Amino acid sequence: MTTATAPYIDFDGQYIAGAWRPGRLGRTGVDTDPYSGTTLAEIALANEADLDEAYRAAESAQHDWAALLPAERTAVMLAAVTIMQDxxxxxxxxxxxxxxxTRGKAELEWQLVHAITAEAASFPNRMTGMILPIDEPGKESRSYRQPLGVIGVISPWNFPMYLSHRSIGPALALGNGVVVKPAEDTPITGGLLLAKIFEEAGLPPGLFNVVIGPTSEIGDPFTLHDIPSLISFTGSTGVGRRIGQLAMQAPRIKRVALELGGNAPFVVLDDADLDDAVPAAVLGRFLHQGQICMSANRFLVDASLHDEFVERFVAQVEELEYGDPHDEQVTIGPIINQKQLRAHLANIDAATKAGATQLLGGAPDGQLLPPHVFVNARHDNPIVQNETFGPIAPIVSVHGEQDALRLANATPFGLSSAVFSRDEERARRFALGIRAGMTHINDHPVADTPTGPFGGEKNSGIGRFGGEWIIREFTREHWVTARHQSASYPSPYTRGGGTRT
Structure with missing residues (x-):
């Protein structure tokens, strides 16, 4: 941040129709630091009337925004890139x-937000149409690509700024209006901070709106509202199912882009290089306390390497520091809230009762939970079957490549995955056998880029984010034909007059 740039302030309400104002619900939400418990902001929450105003503002502003020259929309996105740098x-x-x-995770998230903004700046010039072949003389067939209109974004708390902005940035660049409902735990980084940035960048008022309110008040109405053409949701599979159902029940059926839960297998084949596999495993599980949908949720290690892998893995995990996330030496910070912490403790208890052996662990300190490592976990153990979303690592011994592939696919989820082998061709074949949207060879599964097709299979979601894929998700194709000369229609349709039968 340059010395001339005053920090943003006044995160105490909604951003609707280009105005910062309190919500009308009559209740206040308290935004707190999950490590210290310090109050960061008290926000006057939105009700359904605020939501309606936000959608109508986005619809009104979108038409003029979509009509701008591509270079004009690009200029706003590039201004936002510069502001993010400053x-x-x-x-x-x-x-x-x-x-x-933690500091490292926050720096990574800033890089992702910055990168997707820069990528989105190219989108106005990538909304290309097509002239299509047609077997009719004197007629032309065209496909035009146009904005959807208004897109509603519901984002989570774990990578709040990036998982909001990977929808917001592309949607705006492609000529859409946006309304975002950030997670109640992260209203500032999930929405209000982006609103400040785009306001400073010169985005027209009303085009981007942030509504912060309880799900009980504005959750279902957010999807059921008649204006949005698409709802982009990142979060749990259960909530994603609900949004998909509401999208079909709404008076105006709408599209959905759903990035949901995961249960990423981290597979170590019998020829893997443990010098590469173990550090990747530690990062892939414990980055951001394991609170990532792509986290390595279960480690499937060939029996021939199992004991050595466990020994090395435990040794490296023991060196991880947990505590104040502002401390640059800390790699594991606090769990986001007490509800999540209670769920982790229940998972740990269930794992032990189901026969797993705990090698590392410890009691929580406030919302800090030390890393937990389990072995002797059968594949039906709850910590193997469920997405734990915390610093809990189960290691499962497998017997050969086919056993590993069978267990990798023995889940209703299919988001990210990883496989380690010295033989890259073998690893490629194995990767293509996993029913998942993404597989990473000799690397951890927590990977995302602004140009890759990010998304899942099975119960992990619908649609793809990134690059050409998000352009297709957030636009519509309009087929137009034009006849350049008189047509020769069949004679029954060209006779003059008419007869009554």
């Missing part, structure tokens, strides 16, 4: 104190 430290600080990000 405010890098300010953004990182907010990510640390609101979402419990």
């Amino acid at each position: 405010r890098r430290e300010e953004i990182i600080d907010w990510l640390i104190k609101e979402s419990g990000s």
Whole structure:
């Protein structure tokens, strides 16, 4: 952040129709630091009338925005890129104190947000149409690509700024209006901070709106509202199912882009290089306390390497520091809230009762939970079958490649995955056998880029984010034909007059 740039302030309400104002619900939400418990903001919450105003503002502003020249929309996106660079430290600080990000994770998230904004700046010039072949003389067939209109975004708390902005940035660049409902734990980094950035970048008022309110008040109406053409949701499979059902029940059926839960297998084949596999396993599980949908949720290690893998893995995990996320030496920060912490403790208890052996662990300190490592976990153990979303690592011994592939696919989820082998061709064949949207060879499964097709299979979601894929998700194709000369229609349709039968 440059010395001339004053920090953003006044995160105490909604951003609707280009105005910062309190919500009308008559209740206040308290935004707290999950490590210290310090109050960061008290926000006057929105009700359904606020939501309606936000959608109508986005619809009204979208038409003129879509009509701008591509270079004009690109200029706003590039201005936002520059602001993000100037405010890098300010953004990182907010990510640390609101979402419990460690310094390293917050820096990574800033990089992702910055990168997707720069990528989105190219989108106005990539909304290409097509002239299609047609077997009719004197007629032309065209496909036009147009904005959807207004897109509703519901984002989670774990990577709040990035998982909001990977929808917001592309949607705006492609000529859409946006309304975002950020997670109640991260209203600033998930929405209000982006609103400040785009306001400073010169985005027309009303085009981007942030509504912060309880799900009980504005959750279902957010999807059921008549204006949005698409709902982009990142979160749990259960909530995603609900949004998909509501999207079909709404008076105006709408599209959905759903990035849901995961249960990523981290597979170590019998020829894997443990010098590569073990550090990747530690990062892939414990980055951001395991609170990532792509986290390595279960380790499937060939029996021939199992004991050595466990020994090395435990040794490296024991060296991880947990505590104040502002401390650059800390790699594991706080769990986001007490509800999540209670769920982790229940998972740990269930794992032990189901026969798993705990090698590392410890009691929580406030919302800090030390890393937990289990072995002797059968594949039906709850910590193997469920997405734990915390610093809990189960290691499962497998017997050969086919056993590993069978267990990798023995889940209703299919988001990310990883496989380690010295033979890259073998690993490629194995990767293609996994029913998942993404597989990473000799690397951890927590990977995302602004140009890759990010998304899942099975119960992990519908649609793809990134690059050409998000352009297709957030636009519509309009088929238009044009006849350049008189047609020769069949004679029954061209006779003059008419007869009554």
